Amino acid sequence: MKKRPVYLDLPRIRLPLPGIVSILHRVSGAWLLVAGIPILLYAVSRSLASPETYAGMKAGISHPLAKIVLLSLLWSYLHHFCAGIRYLLLDIHRGIELAAARRSSAIVLVVSLALTLILGARIW
Amino acid sequence: MVTRRYAVGAHYGLMDWLVQRLSAVVMALYTVLLLAIVLWNGGLDYALWTDLFAHDGFRLASFLFMVSLLYHAWIGARDILMDYIKPAAVRLLLETVIVVLLVAYLGWTLQILWGTP
Numbered sequence: 001m002k003k004r005p006v007y008l009d010l011p012r013i014r015l016p017l018p019g020i021v022s023i024l025h026r027v028s029g030a031w032l033l034v035a036g037i038p039i040l041l042y043a044v045s046r047s048l049a050s051p052e053t054y055a056g057m058k059a060g061i062s063h064p065l066a067k068i069v070l071l072s073l074l075w076s077y078l079h080h081f082c083a084g085i086r087y088l089l090l091d092i093h094r095g096i097e098l099a100a101a102r103r104s105s106a107i108v109l110v111v112s113l114a115l116t117l118i119l120g121a122r123i124w
Numbered sequence: 125m126v127t128r129r130y131a132v133g134a135h136y137g138l139m140d141w142l143v144q145r146l147s148a149v150v151m152a153l154y155t156v157l158l159l160a161i162v163l164w165n166g167g168l169d170y171a172l173w174t175d176l177f178a179h180d181g182f183r184l185a186s187f188l189f190m191v192s193l194l195y196h197a198w199i200g201a202r203d204i205l206m207d208y209i210k211p212a213a214v215r216l217l218l219e220t221v222i223v224v225l226l227v228a229y230l231g232w233t234l235q236i237l238w239g240t241p
Contacts, residue, residue, distance in 0.1 A: 026204055033197045033222075037229055045236045047170075048177055054170040081155065084148050091145065 021105040025083045028076035036073050062124065071120055078119075079112040144199045147192035154189040183237045190233040194226045 007013075015023065047057045060066055086104050089095055095104050161176065162168050176182050201222045209215040 026200075029197075029200045030204060033201055037193065037197065041229060041232050041236065045232075048174060048236070051170050054173065081152065085152070088145060088148065 017102050017109075018105040021083050021086070021108050024079055024109075025087075028080045028083075031076045032073065032080060035069065036076065039069070039073065067124065071116065074120060074123075075112065075116040078115045079108070082108045082112045082115075140199045140202075144196055147196040150188055150192040151196065154185055154192075157185065177237070187233065187237055190230070194230055198222065198226055 043057055046053045048054075061070055086095075086108050089104070090101070095101055165172055177186075202219065205215050205218055205222075209218060
C-alpha cells in the first residue's frame with residue numbers, strides 16, 4: 001500500500017464548518033455522558049423526594065458554579081440534539097450537497113446557541 | 125458455508141448504527157413531550173413534577189428515554205474510544221468502566237421510577 005503522508009499538526013488544521021459541528025457533537029456527547037447523566041439522575045431523584053429537597057434543588061441551580069455547569073450541559077444537549085437531527089437528515093440523503101451541508105451546519109451552530117440563550121434566560 | 129467473522133473493527137456495527145439512530149428518535153420525542161407538558165402548564169412546580177412521575181405512562185416513557193440514553197451513550201463512547209485510544213488494554217479498561225457505570229445508572233433509574241421513596 002502506498003505510504004500516505006500523515007498531517008496531524010492540530011493547531012494548524014483548519015476544520016470546515018461541518019467538521020466543527022462533528023467534533024462538537026463528540027465533545028458534547030462525551031460531556032453529557034460524564035457529567036450530564038449523573039447530574040440528571042441526581043437532580044430528578046432529589047427534586048422528587050420532598051417539597052423541601054425540590055426547593056433545595058431550585059435554589060441550588062442559582063449557584064454560579066452550578067449555573068456554569070448546567071449551562072454547558074444545556075448547550076451540549078441542544079447542540080447534540082440539533083446536530084443529531086442534521087445527521088438523521090443526511091442519513092436519508094437530505095442536504096448532502098456541499099453548499100447545503102455547510103449551510104445546515106451553520107444553522108445547527110446558531111440554533112443550538114440561540115436556544116441555549118432562550119432556555120437559559122427562561123430558567124434563570 | 126464458511127462465514128468470515130470479525131471480532132474487532134468496523135465490520136459488525138450495523139445493529140449499533142441502527143440502535144444509535146432509533147434511540148436518538150426516542151429521546152427526541154420524549155424531549156419534545158416533556159417540553160410541551162411544561163409549556164402547556166406554564167412552568168414547573170413541585171405538584172406538577174410529582175403528579176407527572178405518579179403517572180404510569182410517564183414513568184414508562186421516562187424508562188424508555190433512559191434505556192435509549194444509556195445504550196446511545198455506550199455506542200458513542202465506544203466509537204470515541206475506538207478512534208482515540210489505541211492500546212487495547214487501556215481501551216478495554218475504559219470500556220469496562222463505562223459499561224459498569226451505565227448499568228449502575230440503569231439501576232439508579234429503576235430506583236427513582238419504581239423504588240420506594
